Amino acid sequence: MARTLNQPSHKRRRSPLPVVAAGATALALAGSGLALFAGGASAAVGNLVTNGGFDGGLGGWVCAGAATTVSSPVHSGTGALQATPGAGDTAECTQTISVLPNTSYTLSAWVQGPYTYLGARGTGGTDPSVWSNQNSWNQLSTTFTTGANATSVTVYLHGWYGQSAYLADDVALIGPGGTGTPSPTATPTQTPTATASPTATATPTKTATPTPTQTATPTQTPTATPTATPTSTNPPVTGLPAHVVTGYWQNFDNNSTVQRLSDVQSAYDIIAVSFADSVPTKTGAISFTLDPGLSKALGGYTDAQFRADVKAKQAAGKKVILSIGGQNGAITVGDATAGANFVNSAYAIIKDYGFDGIDVDLENGVQAGPLGDALHALQAKVGPGFVLTMAPETIGMYSTSGAYFQLALKTKDILTVVNTQFYNSGGMNGCDGKVYTQGTIDFITSQVCTQIQGGLRPDQVGIGVPASTKAAGGGYVSPTVVNNALDCLATGNNCGSFVPPAKWPTIRGAMTWSTNWDVNNGNAFSNAVGPFVHKMP
Numbered sequence: 001m002a003r004t005l006n007q008p009s010h011k012r013r014r015s016p017l018p019v020v021a022a023g024a025t026a027l028a029l030a031g032s033g034l035a036l037f038a039g040g041a042s043a044a045v046g047n048l049v050t051n052g053g054f055d056g057g058l059g060g061w062v063c064a065g066a067a068t069t070v071s072s073p074v075h076s077g078t079g080a081l082q083a084t085p086g087a088g089d090t091a092e093c094t095q096t097i098s099v100l101p102n103t104s105y106t107l108s109a110w111v112q113g114p115y116t117y118l119g120a121r122g123t124g125g126t127d128p129s130v131w132s133n134q135n136s137w138n139q140l141s142t143t144f145t146t147g148a149n150a151t152s153v154t155v156y157l158h159g160w161y162g163q164s165a166y167l168a169d170d171v172a173l174i175g176p177g178g179t180g181t182p183s184p185t186a187t188p189t190q191t192p193t194a195t196a197s198p199t200a201t202a203t204p205t206k207t208a209t210p211t212p213t214q215t216a217t218p219t220q221t222p223t224a225t226p227t228a229t230p231t232s233t234n235p236p237v238t239g240l241p242a243h244v245v246t247g248y249w250q251n252f253d254n255n256s257t258v259q260r261l262s263d264v265q266s267a268y269d270i271i272a273v274s275f276a277d278s279v280p281t282k283t284g285a286i287s288f289t290l291d292p293g294l295s296k297a298l299g300g301y302t303d304a305q306f307r308a309d310v311k312a313k314q315a316a317g318k319k320v321i322l323s324i325g326g327q328n329g330a331i332t333v334g335d336a337t338a339g340a341n342f343v344n345s346a347y348a349i350i351k352d353y354g355f356d357g358i359d360v361d362l363e364n365g366v367q368a369g370p371l372g373d374a375l376h377a378l379q380a381k382v383g384p385g386f387v388l389t390m391a392p393e394t395i396g397m398y399s400t401s402g403a404y405f406q407l408a409l410k411t412k413d414i415l416t417v418v419n420t421q422f423y424n425s426g427g428m429n430g431c432d433g434k435v436y437t438q439g440t441i442d443f444i445t446s447q448v449c450t451q452i453q454g455g456l457r458p459d460q461v462g463i464g465v466p467a468s469t470k471a472a473g474g475g476y477v478s479p480t481v482v483n484n485a486l487d488c489l490a491t492g493n494n495c496g497s498f499v500p501p502a503k504w505p506t507i508r509g510a511m512t513w514s515t516n517w518d519v520n521n522g523n524a525f526s527n528a529v530g531p532f533v534h535k536m537p
Contacts, residue, residue: 099175256517
């Protein structure tokens with residue numbers, strides 16, 4: 001997001017991707033080090049599972065034992081799988097899917113219940129298997145690479161002998177589809193040994209942190225309930241509503257409409273103060289001061305008035321956070337030393353000004369490991385109310401292999417929302433492998449789909465758009481399109497040509513750059529998007 005004086009548009013550091021055929025786009029990405037899948041870059045990439053949300057009953061699946069679909073509880077959509085193992089079966093459901101050889105795939109599903117397993121057989125390499133034992137929805141996810149002769153794999157879900165029913169929803173196999181059309185094939189029913197130990201998948205143990213490769217086996221009727229390491233946790237309790245509107249407040253004058261913080265429109269639930277500055281002499285460290293140019297443009301705006309405005313906004317139920325980065329913000333956290341500098345300086349600023357958290361808007365490179373560790377350390381110092389948001393460029397969330405996506409996943413346990421900048425990007429492939437043009441509802445919804453299928457919870461994903469045509473170089477959409485995109489993602493209504501494979505009613509909301517450009521455009525964004533978001537159930 002631009003903060004250069006006399007430069008209202010957000011200029012990218014790289015050339016926008018052209019709108020081209022899906023295969024060519026994937027190949028171009030591969031050439032730039034952003035290949036989604038090895039060995040299949042020119043094939044359409046998307047979710048290969050048929051009826052992965054079980055909204056169509058058990059269609060596409062072959063199940064052994066007592067299996068059905070239920071309308072509640074579900075993770076999303078209108079249906080979920082419910083299967084009950086017996087004394088001699090694990091209530092396994094399978095689907096055989098055509099794939100390409102020598103190609104990487106990501107397999108995931110949302111599950112709940114005792115000893116719920118997700119895996120794939122016939123990969124031609126190391127067959128993956130993961131499991132959990134939780135009473136609430138949690139996501140299982142794993143990756144694998146097919147062998148040289150693999151043309152299909154069998155995806156499976158199952159429980160454990162003699163245990164109660166498990167639930168599964170939103171199963172996804174992400175990668176390029178193969179050229180064949182295999183039919184779902186039931187695998188042989190597993191036969192338990194005297195101790196009911198599995199032979200094809202990892203099994204739960206009574207240790208606190210089992211891994212998928214452990215081989216210790218429970219008896220058929222365990223006397224104690226093993227506890228698996230959670231695959232995901234809920235973020236800190238921030239006091240924010242279920243659906244939020246985020247706006248960036250400019251601590252500088254770039255020929256938009258200048259504002260005091262107190263003048264920020266009431267529709268904004270999260271106000272990201274833009275931006276912190278890097279400390280040239282201390283890598284990773286940040287600083288913040290009220291910009292003198294802004295004060296002059298406002299006819300006088302003191303540091304004391306700004307601090308009072310922070311408290312007033314918080315008293316009104318808003319969260320005020322400090323954004324690091326922007327177009328010109330060269331803040332680098334590449335090792336433990338830089339991480340410590342970042343944590344110490346950020347914590348000092350948060351305590352000094354009373355900010356509620358941090359927004360990460362780094363557009364000049366992200367190193368997910370060190371920065372993720374630093375954000376965890378900062379959250380631990382600030383406490384459970386810490387708000388963490390991110391505003392990556394679209395390319396940063398295009399694939400789970402991207403550093404920004406890795407940062408989001410690494411901090412998933414403390415992450416409030418990722419509001420990707422769905423602009424200044426050109427055309428890109430959606431989660432269905434088709435190319436969509438920026439500035440359209442299909443572009444937005446198909447990119448959100450990629451992020452959710454890649455592992456983020458819907459409540460951690462928001463829509464980022466410019467507040468006016470002046471606020472970005474391209475990709476502006478009207479507030480009506482923003483509202484329709486949210487409705488499409490949440491309910492399946494008002495979609496464009498792309499219809500998401502599931503409904504995500506907990507989609508978090510929308511963001512705009514910036515509150516200043518919103519004022520400059522007659523408050524069109526906040527007046528239309530704000531009420532819509534706040535009325536979402």
